[in-house]
Amino acid sequence: MTLLPDAVPSPLTGKVVTPGDNRYPLLRSTYTTVGGPAAVVLPESAADIAEALRLARERGLPVAVRSGGHGLTGRATNNDGLVIDLGAMRRVDVLDRATGLVRVEAGARWAAVARALAPHGLAISSGDHGNVGVGGLATGGGVGWFVRHYGLTVDRIRAVEVVLADGSAVRADPSHEPDLFWAMRGAGAGTGIAVAFEIEAIELGAVGLAQLAVDVDPRGSALRRWAAAMAEAPRELTTAVVLASQGASTSAFVTAVVASDSPRVIRAGLEPLLGLGELLGGQAHVVPYTALVPTNHLHPNTGQMPATTTNGLLTDMTPDAARALVTAASGPGAAMVQLRSVGGAVNDTDPSATAYAHRHQRTLVIATAFPPGGRRALEAAWKGVAPHTDGAYVNFESNPDEAAFRRAYPGATGDRVTALRERYDPDRALRPWAV
Known part of the structure; x- marks a missing residue:
């Protein structure tokens, strides 16, 4: 469909x-998906978003909403529809330095947020790119x-400014629209369009950063040692591990971040990682937090x-579980x-406090397949891992069908998300997909 200027x-x-x-x-x-929308709208205000929704409704165009465009589902674009791209709405303001309260517009990207907050000695835990x-x-x-150390980003959100599917603009916080506030922290896509967030940042300047490479045996003993070390590690330590295989050899590349600039705290944080297995290489530095999400990522x-x-x-x-992870990373058609x-x-x-309900698990496992294997290769690699999992994170799912929805939003959480989406978007204007 062509959208004419008039x-x-x-x-x-x-x-x-x-x-x-x-x-x-x-x-x-988006980052993963080439789209062909009829038009992309670049709103500069909540009123512009409402106008874009009205235009889509009048023209019968499906709507996609985009803040950055990394969304793995590809649903931040479409074909022959209307994309609402929030990229022009990217202000970052410190509302109260004493409490760390900041206002961040939804179209900002996290590198720019980190750069804006750094002069104030503040930071938000905000993804890895x-x-x-x-x-x-x-x-x-x-x-x-x-x-x-910080919790999830949603755990520090104190209010959300939202445009609903009918175009109305509301503020959601514990006292105003509390149900919407609950849903927007974990299940916002398909419930409303977030315009801006009030988020509690923490004082943080420099951090400890270490990168290690460790040999991994087929039984995954190093992964079990990693999980055991993290269970006992100080909360300042957060790690990410990438498994890579070459022939019969599998290695774990560990990135470790200690949320402190104190040499004592950094040493205490990194010590649990020194016994993971045969060390193939490593380095450690003290760096500004902005180095982890740099502007050259943009x-x-x-x-x-x-x-x-x-x-x-x-x-x-x-x-x-450890053996299954190594097999997924090293077997035929590995992910x-x-x-x-x-x-x-x-x-x-509390698991019921937000729409992100997964509050007892210790590890998030992510598997990705690239062309030419695609979904079939991913399913084959994931088959052995799936029985060991307990829940899922919606932001790392390329195929959010009903089964994936229930893994991300189990039991009563999923029932509540479904009911609230029906309340706030009864015509499914923000949910042109199945769930």
Whole structure:
């Protein structure tokens, strides 16, 4: 469908990009998915978002909402629909330095947020890549570089400014629209369009950063030692592990971040990692937090990384689970397997407090397959891992069907999410997909 210029309402003049516009190639796609929308709207306010929704409703166009464009489902773009790209809404303001309260617009990217907060000595745990958009991560969960110390990003959100599917703008916090506030912290996609967040940042400047490479045997003993070390580690320590295989050899590449600039705290944080297995290499530094999500991460998303991803949460790293992870990373049609430590502060929050309900697990496991294998290769690699998982994180799922929805939102949490989406978006304007 072609959106003609005379169909654009006057408040959106100059803010609608259609095929033929020289901006279109840089706005049509996400990081993983090439799209062909009829138009991309670049709103600058909640009122502009409401106008975009009205335009989509009047023209019968499906709607996709984008903050950054890393979303693995590809649903931040579409074909022949309307994309609401929040990239122009990227202000970052410190509201109260004493309490660390900041206001961050949903279209900001986390590299820019880190850079804006650094002069104030503040930081937010916010994913692992600076190009990720605030809105997508902060409505789904937020597993960042100091998640065990800080908690999830959603755990520090104190209010959300939201445009609902009918175009109305509301503030959601514990006293105003508490049900919406609950849903926007973990299940925001399909419930409302987040415009801005009030988030409690913490004082943080420099951090300890270590990178280790460890040999992994087929039984995954090093992974069990890693999980055991993280269970006892100080909360300042958060780690991510990437498994890589070459022939019969598998290695674990560990990135460890200690949320402190104190040499004593950094040493205490890193010591549990020294006994994981045969050390193939390593280095450690004290770096500013901005070095973890640098501005050189910022780039247009043009579908340059086609990939299929799924994930699951582990409560315990059993021998069978560890063996299955090594097999997934090293067997025929192997996937890229990542492990993220959670637990710590994440598990302090009551499971019913937010729409992210996974508050007892300790490890997030992510598996990704690339062309030409795609989804079939991922399913084959994941088959042995899946029985060991307990729940899932919505932001690392390429195929969020009904089964994936129930893994991300189990039991009463899923029932409540479904009911609230029906209340706030009865016509499914923000949910042109199945769930």
